[in-house]
Amino acid sequence: MRELTLHLLDIAANSVSALSQNIHIEVVEDTINDRLFMSVKDDGKGMDVEMVKKVIDPFVTSRTTRKVGLGIPLLKAAAESCNGWFKIESEPGKGTLVEVEFQRSHIDRMPLGDLPSTILTMIIGTPEVHWTFRYRVNQEEFFFDDEPIKQELEGVPLSDPMVISFLRDYITEGIQSIQPPE
């Protein structure tokens, strides 16, 4: 995957598969300390220690009880090669927190990619989940909670053409008004 937002989408898709009801996404660009941070926090079914190990490095264990992908190991390797770090905290029955950080200016750091489309995809594609999204750039912040919108829209699907336009414009403007240049 060539964009950080595609990894974000991948991790969020894992949260959806884990039957989460609430998923919180955070993206922080700190241009002063030169850091780029992303996290996904869910209240899904969580993982035990063995499963977390396996997700991080699918080749360390011989157990083949469940299929795991390569999205997470690749993201971890990418962060670590950019003066960054990667962490998963998970507890069965409670949920999972995935955090990753990069040196923002690092030459090998993947571009963030299309953040508005990524958030829009999550919200419209999985309306059963309550999504919250926080995007912070230094002192400025855009916060989005889809709950009040869903309440207002009761009876109208998020994939209604007028709703798509509204969500796209709202999220795009919110992000672009504070987004620094890559």
Add this chain to the structure above:
Amino acid sequence: MEKIKSLEDLKKLRAEALEKRTAKVISGQKEVIVGMGTVGIAAGARETLKAILDYIESEGLTDIVVRQTGNIGLDSFEPIVQVVIGDQAKVTYGRVTPDAARKIMKEHVVGGNVVKEYHIEGK
């Protein structure tokens, strides 16, 4: 856009959307499902989903539900899109680029004809 203002706008939008929908509800639900597992995302599923949303928006199609789902289990055919119209059987499409997605929307979801070019038989 101010947040309060946008919620006000949303109320108007809802009234308008519901008005347009009532006439169409009888024609049967149309569902478009995009596979969003790791392989699907890496193969371009986000752009495929975006093309579908753009098409719905530009054509003003009000009776379509778009959903994403996890791995469908056809890795080599990703991105995968499935179309369900009313109580008809689910139709699965493979290697759905944004162009292919627009064609499927136009010919199948709107037109009612399966697009053979991308159709995965027996799925």
